[in-house]
Amino acid sequence: MVSPVLTSSDVLDGAASSPAALRRFLHGLPGVDQVGCEARAATLSTRSIKTTSKAWALDLAVSMIDLTTLEGQDTIGKVRALCAKAKRPDPEDPSCPRVAAICVYPDMVATAKAALGSSGVHVASVATAFPSGRSTLDVKLQDTEDAVAAGADEIDMVIDRGAFLSGDFSRVFDEIVAVKQVCRRSTGQDAHLKVIMEAGELVTYDNVRRASWLSMLAGADFIKTSTGKVQPAATMPVTLIMLEAVRDFREATGRMVGVKPAGGISTSKDAIKYLVMVNETAGDDWLDPEWFRFGASRLLNDLLMQRTKMTTGRYSGPDYFTLD
Amino acid sequence: MPSDTRLDVRKTYKLYIGGKFPRSESGRSYVVNDSRGRFLANAAAASRKDARDAVVAARKAFPGWSGATAYNRGQVLYRVAEVMEGRRDQFADEVVAGEGLTRARAGRSVDQAIDRLVWYAGWTDKIAQVVGATNPVAGPYFDFSIPEPTGVVAVLAPQQSSLLGLVSVVAPVVAGGNTAVVTSSRDRPLPAISFAEVLATSDVPGGVVNILTGSVGDTAPWLASHMDVNAIDLTGVAGDDEHATALEVAAVDNLKRVRRAPDAEPDWTLDPGLSRITSFLETKTVWHPIGV
Numbered sequence: 001m002v003s004p005v006l007t008s009s010d011v012l013d014g015a016a017s018s019p020a021a022l023r024r025f026l027h028g029l030p031g032v033d034q035v036g037c038e039a040r041a042a043t044l045s046t047r048s049i050k051t052t053s054k055a056w057a058l059d060l061a062v063s064m065i066d067l068t069t070l071e072g073q074d075t076i077g078k079v080r081a082l083c084a085k086a087k088r089p090d091p092e093d094p095s096c097p098r099v100a101a102i103c104v105y106p107d108m109v110a111t112a113k114a115a116l117g118s119s120g121v122h123v124a125s126v127a128t129a130f131p132s133g134r135s136t137l138d139v140k141l142q143d144t145e146d147a148v149a150a151g152a153d154e155i156d157m158v159i160d161r162g163a164f165l166s167g168d169f170s171r172v173f174d175e176i177v178a179v180k181q182v183c184r185r186s187t188g189q190d191a192h193l194k195v196i197m198e199a200g201e202l203v204t205y206d207n208v209r210r211a212s213w214l215s216m217l218a219g220a221d222f223i224k225t226s227t228g229k230v231q232p233a234a235t236m237p238v239t240l241i242m243l244e245a246v247r248d249f250r251e252a253t254g255r256m257v258g259v260k261p262a263g264g265i266s267t268s269k270d271a272i273k274y275l276v277m278v279n280e281t282a283g284d285d286w287l288d289p290e291w292f293r294f295g296a297s298r299l300l301n302d303l304l305m306q307r308t309k310m311t312t313g314r315y316s317g318p319d320y321f322t323l324d
Numbered sequence: 325m326p327s328d329t330r331l332d333v334r335k336t337y338k339l340y341i342g343g344k345f346p347r348s349e350s351g352r353s354y355v356v357n358d359s360r361g362r363f364l365a366n367a368a369a370a371s372r373k374d375a376r377d378a379v380v381a382a383r384k385a386f387p388g389w390s391g392a393t394a395y396n397r398g399q400v401l402y403r404v405a406e407v408m409e410g411r412r413d414q415f416a417d418e419v420v421a422g423e424g425l426t427r428a429r430a431g432r433s434v435d436q437a438i439d440r441l442v443w444y445a446g447w448t449d450k451i452a453q454v455v456g457a458t459n460p461v462a463g464p465y466f467d468f469s470i471p472e473p474t475g476v477v478a479v480l481a482p483q484q485s486s487l488l489g490l491v492s493v494v495a496p497v498v499a500g501g502n503t504a505v506v507t508s509s510r511d512r513p514l515p516a517i518s519f520a521e522v523l524a525t526s527d528v529p530g531g532v533v534n535i536l537t538g539s540v541g542d543t544a545p546w547l548a549s550h551m552d553v554n555a556i557d558l559t560g561v562a563g564d565d566e567h568a569t570a571l572e573v574a575a576v577d578n579l580k581r582v583r584r585a586p587d588a589e590p591d592w593t594l595d596p597g598l599s600r601i602t603s604f605l606e607t608k609t610v611w612h613p614i615g616v
Contacts, residue, residue: 313549314546314549314550314551314574314577315376315379315546316551316552317383317551317552317553317578318552319551320551
C-alpha cells in the first residue's frame, strides 16, 4: 500500500490562500513513481473475480454507468432512446439495475430530464465549453447556468488545461470555484460538480495528481479522468492516482470526493478491474454509484451480455441488445 | 560445433484466433500421438473461452469478408492453394504421421486438398449465377433472388481425414462469404495448425478462419448454444448420434442453420457437389419497380 501523501489537515490550511501558496502546495506534493504506479495498476488487473462475486460486480458496474452520448449528431430522438435504456437496460430482465445517470450536452438536458421523469436516473450535463474549455469565463458560466436551469443534477466541467500547463494554477482554481457557485440552487438541491482533468493532455502523472488536489481544494464533488474526446482517455494508472488522491483528501479533510474514469472502458473485464482497484485503493466506501462512476456508452452492452451469459449459461451476442 | 550435435528445434502447436497464434486461455495442452501411438507433439487444448474469443474474432471479420467481392474472395482462396503447394512436403509428412497412410497416398491426399481449394476458389463468383435467379412475376417488377452468406459458422471438422476433410468443410464455408470457427480433428490436429499457418500468410484477413484444436466436447456445446453463431456444421461428430442430437438441441435457441452429422465420415475423395456451399447461404429476394 502506498503511504498517504498528506496526513494532517494542517498542511491544507491556507493552501489556496494565494496563487503563490497554491503553487507551493501543488509543487510540494510528492512526485508519482511512474514505474511503481503502472506496476501496481497492472497487478490489480490480475485478480480473478468469478461466479457470485462476478455477478455482484456486473450489477454494481451497471448501476455506476453514466450512459453517455456526446456527439455533434445527437438528436432528441437519440437522447430519448438512451433514456429509455438507462431506466431499463435489459428489458427482458427486471432484476437488472438502472444506470446512474445520462450524460449529455446542455441543450439536451431538458429532453433527458423529461424522458427520465421520476425514475431516479440522474441527468449529467457537460458544460464550460466542453471538450476543449477554450472560451471566456462568462461563456463558460452561462453554459453551466443553462444546464443547471434546465434541471441538470450533475455538471461535468473541464479545467483550462492551457492555464494549468502554463502554471497558472490559481486561474484554474478560481474557475472551478466560480462554476461551483453557479451550480447552487435556491432550493438547496445543488447540481453536483464533476471536474474533468483530461489526463491525456496533462502529459505526466505528477500533473494528474496536482490537478486532482487542485480540483478537490476548489470544491469538486467528483474528479473525472477525461472527456473521452482525447486519446489516451481513462487508464488504470491515472485512475489509481486519482483514487489515492480522494482517499488522502478524505483522510486530511473528512470530505469524500467521487471518481469517474471516462472513455475507452468498453468491456466487463475492464470494468471489474477498475472496481477491484477502487476497493483496494480507496476502500469499499467508494464502491457505490454515489462515489464512483463509469463514463461510457459501449460498456453497458458488454455488461448486459455478460449478465445474460451468467443467467442463461450460454454466450450472448450483440444482436440481442440495442445499438446506441 | 559438429553438426550432428545440433539441438532439436521443436515446434509449439498453438491455436489460430483472429489471425494470431495464441496458446489456449486455459493453459492446457494434450499429447498428440502418431498413427502407431508414438509421441508426436503437444497441442493446445482449446477451452470454451477460446471458442468465445474465436467467435468474437469471426464476427469482427465478417463485414469485411462478406463485403469483399466474390472475385476477390476467389483470388484469396486461390492464393491459399498456391501457398499450400509450396509446403506440400510438410503437409504430406503430417498426414503420413497422423493417418498412417503410405507416402504416395498421403501425397495424393494433399494434392486433392489443394485442388479442392482451387475448385472452391472458382465457385465464389459463379455460385450466384447457379443458385440465384431472376424470377418472373405478375407485376411491373424486376424480381431477383441472390445468395448471401449466413454469417459466423461453427465448423466441426472431420475426425479421420485431417487435411483433405478439413479443407473440404472449411473452404465452402468461406467461399460463400461466411467466417468460420473450426474445431479440428482431436487426434490428428497437426495438418490443421499448418493449414492455419498457410492461411496466416496468404491474404486471408485475420478472423475469417479460426482454428481450435482439442476435444470437440470442450468447445462444440458452447459454439452450438452461442447466440452470436449463425450456423453449425456437425460433420466432426459423424456417427455419434447422442452428441450430435445434444448439439442440435443447443442450436435451437437462436435458430441456427444446422448441417446434420452424417452416419459415418464421407469419402472426401468424391466430387463434393455444391451442397456444402449452399448450406451456408441465405436467399435474398428483391422486388424492384420497373421504369423508375
